[in-house]
Amino acid sequence: MTTSPGATAATGTRRKARTALVVGGGVAGLTAARDLAAAGLRVTLVEADDHFGGAVGAHEVAGLVLDSGAESFATRSDAVPQLLEDLNLSDRVVSPNPAGSWLYLPEGAMPAPNTGVLGIPADPAASSLRPALGRSGIARARMDRMLPASVGAGEKSLGSLVRARLGARVLERLVTPFVSGVYSTHPDELDVDAVAPGLRAGLREHGSLCAAAGALRAKSPAGANVASLDGGMNQLSERLVRDVESRGVKIVTDYDVIALDRDPRRPGWMVIQRQPQNGDKTAVARGELLVMAADGPTTVRLMGGHLPDSQRYSPKPGPRVALATLVLDCPDLDGAPRGTGLLVSSDVEEVRAKALTHSSAKWAWVQREAGEHRHVLRLSYGRADAGSDTVPPEVALPDGHLISLAISDARTLMGVHIGPEQLVGADVVRWHTALPRTDVGHSKRVNDFRRAIKDVPNVIAVGAWLSGTGLAAVVADTRQQVAKLLRNHGYETPAQRD
Numbered sequence: 252m253t254t255s256p257g258a259t260a261a262t263g264t265r266r267k268a269r270t271a272l273v274v275g276g277g278v279a280g281l282t283a284a285r286d287l288a289a290a291g292l293r294v295t296l297v298e299a300d301d302h303f304g305g306a307v308g309a310h311e312v313a314g315l316v317l318d319s320g321a322e323s324f325a326t327r328s329d330a331v332p333q334l335l336e337d338l339n340l341s342d343r344v345v346s347p348n349p350a351g352s353w354l355y356l357p358e359g360a361m362p363a364p365n366t367g368v369l370g371i372p373a374d375p376a377a378s379s380l381r382p383a384l385g386r387s388g389i390a391r392a393r394m395d396r397m398l399p400a401s402v403g404a405g406e407k408s409l410g411s412l413v414r415a416r417l418g419a420r421v422l423e424r425l426v427t428p429f430v431s432g433v434y435s436t437h438p439d440e441l442d443v444d445a446v447a448p449g450l451r452a453g454l455r456e457h458g459s460l461c462a463a464a465g466a467l468r469a470k471s472p473a474g475a476n477v478a479s480l481d482g483g484m485n486q487l488s489e490r491l492v493r494d495v496e497s498r499g500v501k502i503v504t505d506y507d508v509i510a511l512d513r514d515p516r517r518p519g520w521m522v523i524q525r526q527p528q529n530g531d532k533t534a535v536a537r538g539e540l541l542v543m544a545a546d547g548p549t550t551v552r553l554m555g556g557h558l559p560d561s562q563r564y565s566p567k568p569g570p571r572v573a574l575a576t577l578v579l580d581c582p583d584l585d586g587a588p589r590g591t592g593l594l595v596s597s598d599v600e601e602v603r604a605k606a607l608t609h610s611s612a613k614w615a616w617v618q619r620e621a622g623e624h625r626h627v628l629r630l631s632y633g634r635a636d637a638g639s640d641t642v643p644p645e646v647a648l649p650d651g652h653l654i655s656l657a658i659s660d661a662r663t664l665m666g667v668h669i670g671p672e673q674l675v676g677a678d679v680v681r682w683h684t685a686l687p688r689t690d691v692g693h694s695k696r697v698n699d700f701r702r703a704i705k706d707v708p709n710v711i712a713v714g715a716w717l718s719g720t721g722l723a724a725v726v727a728d729t730r731q732q733v734a735k736l737l738r739n740h741g742y743e744t745p746a747q748r749d
């Protein structure tokens with residue numbers, strides 16, 4: 252392993268790094284830049300897009316400013332609430348309408364039963380499971396408590412584990428709609444240790460998958476599993492940008508980092524950036540410390556030359572999703588006929604959406620902004636069919652066609668008349684790299700990558716592909732990794748300072 256000019260820690264004479272580079276300005280990169288600047292470093296943050304925030308952003312539809320990507324955060328840890336407090340956003344935290352969500356199965360719509368995690372029931376005998384599972388499905392699920400703990404314990408995919416313990420009906424009618432809605436990947440392809448760390452250990456401990464799911468759920472605070480901000484999660488990105496600017500972070504947008512290398516002139520790193528908007532002009536930025544906060548394939552490609560056998564860690568590109576947002580004048584939706592929205596089973600043929608969020612029923616602030624009888628529906632496309640790596644056909648549709656499909660899907664899912672004449676505005680947002688593909692083998696690749704990057708001086712990597720999807724995981728992991736980097740370089744961590 253080569254050593255960088257700055258890697259003199261072994262001798263105990265390391266010079267304190269004074270500058271840092273952060274590549275990627277999603278929530279992970281922005282949080283990293285903030286914590287590095289708070290510790291006193293001069294930071295440069297480079298983002299390929301023309302705006303910061305990555306998957307946490309805003310778009311305007313019919314005069315309403317709405318979330319274009321993430322719309323909530325999981326309340327199972329205090330990582331996001333702590334960051335919101337640091338950013339003076341705590342007073343805007345809001346809970347969703349407790350009405351809960353629905354399922355759309357081949358026989359129609361029904362309220363979704365309460366489950367432990369990932370659609371796995373905590374109590375297989377609960378009567379709320381009856382409509383979705385039927386008698387035989389419940390009888391099979393209850394076998395979980397009688398099977399030896401070893402059954403399914405060796406399965407690596409969420410789908411195989413659930414099928415082995417609880418049967419095909421729980422998998423197809425509860426877990427697949429949930430997982431497809433969140434990860435855009437079929438459970439048979441999902442790495443169980445990546446999406447539900449602790450679930451297999453819980454099975455060994457409790458001897459039942461339902462009990463393990465219940466134990467994971469019990470670790471979350473009581474009440475709603477998620478919360479958001481009045482005005483939308485996009486304010487998190489906006490406030491982070493303002494905060495890093497006020498701390499003197501040099502922020503650069505529209506620069507795609509295309510290569511990175513050790514700085515031959517001084518300790519640390521240099522990145523080569525290309526500006527596609529400006530005739531592919533290139534520029535170089537330098538920093539003694541480097542935080543890679545881009546998606547997985549980009550990070551491994553850029554770090555490749557500095558890691559042994561980098562092909563081993565390279566994640567596949569993530570699933571593609573498209574979100575169609577409809578703003579409708581539709582009094583029939585005033586009563587929120589499907590609670591906060593629906594998750595759609597992949598066995599349903601008459602609807603192509605994988606989920607629908609009734610945003611104006613879920614979040615009081617959206618209803619307030621929209622006004623009387625006006626509703627916001629957000630439909631997600633990009634169903635995960637097992638074994639398929641191709642772009643889902645709906646995601647490839649032109650915007651106009653996708654909006655027409657969304658109107659028709661919304662009518663079926665909501666069970667009320669919804670037609671183009673009620674449409675006040677619509678928008679389509681497409682996400683290509685924001686969701687990591689957490690396929691079987693992902694957690695091993697992540698562990699191997701983390702071990703390998705530890706040997707490369709003055710660099711860390713953060714982001715959803717390493718921490719797991721979702722703001723709670725991304726924020727917690729980023730702050731831990733940055734604190735460790737700072738401690739290794741003789742700094743107080745931001746947590747100690749704040």
Ligand SMILES: Cc1cc2nc3c(=O)[nH]c(=O)nc-3n(C[C@H](O)[C@H](O)[C@H](O)COP(=O)(O)OP(=O)(O)OC[C@H]3O[C@@H](n4cnc5c(N)ncnc54)[C@H](O)[C@@H]3O)c2cc1C
Nearest residue numbers: 275277278279299305306321322323508685714715721722
């Ligand atoms: C549609 C959608 C809905 C979601 N909903 C929720 C939700 O409700 N709740 C929740 O908790 N989570 C949700 N998530 C997940 C959550 O938003 C993400 O896990 C989190 O925002 C990821 O943050 P990140 O910084 O790791 O990655 P990203 O947000 O993807 O940021 C990575 C950044 O790196 C930049 N970049 C990439 N390559 C380069 C390069 N070569 N040079 C410079 N910059 C580069 C990208 O442009 C991007 O801005 C959702 C995700 C999506 C896509």
